[in-house]
Amino acid sequence: MIATESLSKRFPRVTALDRLSLDIGPGVTGLVGANGAGKSTMIKILLGLSPASEGRAEVLGLDVSKDGPAIRERVGYMPEHDCLPPDVSATEFVVHMARMSGLPPAAARERTADTLRHVGLYEERYRPMGGYSTGMKQRVKLAQALVHDPQLVLLDEPTNGLDPVGRDDMLGLIRRVWTDFGISVLVTSHLLGELERTCDHVVVIDGGRLLRSSSTRDFTQTTTTVAVEVTDSDAHPDGTAALRAALAAAGVALHAREEEGLPGAGHVLLLEATGEETYDIVRDAVADLGLGLVRMEQRRHHIAEVFRPGPAEAGQPLEVRAR
Ligand SMILES: Nc1ncnc2c1ncn2[C@@H]1O[C@H](COP(=O)(O)OP(=O)(O)OP(=O)(O)O)[C@@H](O)[C@H]1O
Numbered sequence: 391m392i393a394t395e396s397l398s399k400r401f402p403r404v405t406a407l408d409r410l411s412l413d414i415g416p417g418v419t420g421l422v423g424a425n426g427a428g429k430s431t432m433i434k435i436l437l438g439l440s441p442a443s444e445g446r447a448e449v450l451g452l453d454v455s456k457d458g459p460a461i462r463e464r465v466g467y468m469p470e471h472d473c474l475p476p477d478v479s480a481t482e483f484v485v486h487m488a489r490m491s492g493l494p495p496a497a498a499r500e501r502t503a504d505t506l507r508h509v510g511l512y513e514e515r516y517r518p519m520g521g522y523s524t525g526m527k528q529r530v531k532l533a534q535a536l537v538h539d540p541q542l543v544l545l546d547e548p549t550n551g552l553d554p555v556g557r558d559d560m561l562g563l564i565r566r567v568w569t570d571f572g573i574s575v576l577v578t579s580h581l582l583g584e585l586e587r588t589c590d591h592v593v594v595i596d597g598g599r600l601l602r603s604s605s606t607r608d609f610t611q612t613t614t615t616v617a618v619e620v621t622d623s624d625a626h627p628d629g630t631a632a633l634r635a636a637l638a639a640a641g642v643a644l645h646a647r648e649e650e651g652l653p654g655a656g657h658v659l660l661l662e663a664t665g666e667e668t669y670d671i672v673r674d675a676v677a678d679l680g681l682g683l684v685r686m687e688q689r690r691h692h693i694a695e696v697f698r699p700g701p702a703e704a705g706q707p708l709e710v711r712a713r
Contacts, residue, residue, distance in 0.1 A: 392414040393447070394410055394445065396409045396410070396445035397409070397447050398410070398443050399598070406431040408597070409444075410432070418565060418574070418577065418588055418590050419593060420585035420589035420592045421595065422581070422594050422595070423578075424596065427580075427595045428595055428597075429547075431598075433544045433546055436576075437449075437462055438462065439458065442455070449542070466543035466544070467543070467544050468534075470547045474530060479515060479518055479519065480526075480533070481516055483530065484506060484533050487534040493537075505533045506530075508533070509530075510559070511526065511530065525552055528549075528560060532545070536567065543575050544576050545564065545577040547578055548564065548577060557584065561587065561588045564577055577589070582594070591603070613689045615660055616663045616668065616672075616687065617689055618660075618685070619656065619658045620676055623680050629656050630656030630657045630659060632679050633659060636675040640671050640675065642661050642662075642668060642671055643662040643664075644661045645662075647660060
């Protein structure tokens with residue numbers, strides 16, 4: 391869908407993209423990086439709106455340096471900032487955008503109604519957009535990117551300014567753009583965590599450089615860390631502490647850090663499993679102490695953890711760089 395080779399963009403005072411080589415296939419791909427990492431610059435180059443300083447980029451097999459108009463016919467774009475005329479309704483605006491993309495009047499009206507329904511705008515679509523909430527405006531911006539039935543959409547920070555519920559709704563909509571319509575998506579965000587559930591593939595950039603590009607599954611692969619939570623008992627009013635001592639005595643490697651458990655149970659012990667036998671040791675220790683086992687589960691990585699220094703490198707987990 392998108393391929394770049396040593397792509398660079400230099401402004402007089404800053405290198406926004408630094409020799410970025412990427413190969414992005416169909417599906418939903420997240421482009422994540424802190425503010426100023428180069429995400430919007432990348433999108434503008436991919437749309438053929440801004441020339442690269444060096445390197446090459448292709449979108450749907452078309453060369454961004456000379457096929458800009460053909461790319462924009464086949465690709466939808468949702469810009470980051472508020473760009474909607476306040477005195478026009480969503481229907482009028484999206485019909486206009488559909489007409490600009492070359493759809494005849496009847497098809498433009500039909501596609502507009504379908505697309506606005508898909509993004510969850512109903513009666514409000516006839517009201518002027520100046521009175522819309524941020525969530526409604528983001529939905530209109532998404533609709534205008536989809537109305538001409540593109541093969542690919544580039545969405546620049548579509549969850550910006552949304553509350554957690556609005557964010558979840560928008561991420562669900564984005565996922566369905568691919569699953570329901572087969573339109574591939576490149577979505578940017580400065581929040582690593584939110585892309586985990588939405589994207590098949592994640593590209594992380596920092597200061598215009600590629601930090602990592604992998605499938606979400608590779609990012610979130612299971613770890614050898616096991617979380618164990620137990621109840622307390624009359625004999626052991628602090629069940630977690632008793633289990634910690636028993637497991638340490640049995641030679642199990644325990645993390646110093648514990649996590650909050652469920653109300654009524656103790657903390658969550660984190661330990662390293664060396665094989666099936668570790669599970670047997672935990673089960674036997676819990677039974678010997680007469681505790682109740684609330685849960686024992688293998689941990690998965692969260693994408694954000696991949697970019698935190700480990701406990702050995704720092705006293706405590708640090709904030710994710712790309713926040
Ligand atoms: N037209 C421009 N002239 C000069 N510098 C620019 C221009 N556009 C972007 N930059 C700089 O290039 C760098 C990357 O900007 P870009 O907007 O691509 O980042 P971003 O990852 O999209 O961040 P944000 O989410 O804050 O927009 C920043 O340092 C920015 O100041």
